[in-house]
Amino acid sequence: MSRTQAIRIRATGCPEVMEWVDVDIERPGLGEIRVRHVAVGLNFIDVYFRTGLYPMPLPGGIGMEAAGVVTAVGDGVTRFSCGDRVAYAGTKPGAYALERVVPEAEVVLLPDGVSFEDAAAVTLQGLTAQYLLCRTYRVQxxxxxxxxxxxxxxxxxxxxxxxxxxxxxxxxxxxxxxxxxxxxxxxxxxxxxxxxxxxxxxxxxxxxxxxxxxxxxxxxxxxxxxxxxxxxxxxxxxxxxxxxxxxxxxxxxxxxxxxxxxxxPQLFHYAAKREDLDDMAKDLFNMVQTGKVKPNIGRRYALADVAQAHRDLEGRKTIGSSVLLPEVSGA
Incomplete structure (x- = not known):
């Protein structure tokens, strides 16, 4: 077991309930990988968890999406190796962290030509756009x-x-x-x-x-x-x-x-099967690589300053996507 830093909330409420703290991080278990985050996504669903609109166990982590590098793999992992560039939009909050252990089943390989920041800006929102336009109602x-x-x-x-x-x-x-x-x-x-x-x-x-x-x-x-x-x-x-x-x-x-x-609808129902997640991610990253979909990163925040990011998001002051950067968080 080692130590890292992450945002944790002890109670639901205003942005100030989010605290930048030292936390333990375990070795990945069966079917899990550990990812060092390079960029973390900011999404309105994070506000829902912070305010309690979407209940979750407390105290706990927050954040649904990140991109980074695999630093360790657990037993049974077959899709990823240390050093792989990956992204995920997971089903369990906790992405607001320097490093995190996540299930292999929720992670996708990041193709060449898609940066960490772009991946953090488009994985959750882009997969959402994919299922909305191509699965919920098939736009013609x-x-x-x-x-x-x-x-x-x-x-x-x-x-x-x-x-x-x-x-x-x-x-x-x-x-x-x-x-x-x-x-x-x-x-x-x-x-x-x-x-x-x-x-x-x-x-x-x-x-x-x-x-x-x-x-x-x-x-x-x-x-x-x-x-x-x-x-x-x-x-x-x-x-x-x-x-x-x-x-x-x-x-x-x-x-x-x-x-x-x-x-x-919810993304996590559409991406519950591994083959569906892979197909959706392939479609998304192909749209990015071909330039048909271009990430719009309006703002960048230090991960430790996420309270301000939430205030801006709720105040509708953000335009496009925003990303949180762990490497400028004073860790």
């Missing part, structure tokens, strides 16, 4: 779709990916600056929701037809408006709660708007 050339938070981490990747699939993309953003960013990343019709009614604009853009799918990571503030954007038999995809959880879902609301579909 000619589709017109709506993506909320189009200038966020997932949003920018999804706009690029959807454009590469041949779709027309409508996206909502909070500011003119974010509208320009979304447009430069494949969003054909950015809507600044603070100045325009996004439901009316979607109906105008689609000549009253609506869209076949809405990808919504905002939650309660956009819920009803999103339903009103859908065409009959359309799909409402709720994959986040940035403005708060959805109200109780009334089934008849979906019937009277044209037999709509509702889903609340």
């Amino acid at each position: 050339a000619g589709d017109t779709i709506l993506i909320h938070a189009a200038a966020g981490g997932v949003g920018l990747l999804a706009c690029q990916w959807a454009r590469a699939l041949g779709a027309t993309v409508i996206g909502t953003v909070s500011t003119g600056e974010k509208a320009e960013l979304a447009k430069s990343n494949g969003c054909d019709f950015p809507i600044v929701y603070s100045r325009e009614n996004f439901t009316q604009r979607v109906r105008e853009i689609t000549d009253g037809k609506g869209v076949p799918v809405v990808y919504d990571s905002i939650g309660k503030d956009t819920y009803i408006g999103s339903l009103d954007c859908l065409s009959p038999l359309g799909m409402f995809v709720s994959f986040g709660n940035a403005s708060g959880p959805l109200p109780p879902v009334e089934a008849f609301e979906f019937t009277r708007r044209g037999s709509l579909f509702f889903t609340r």
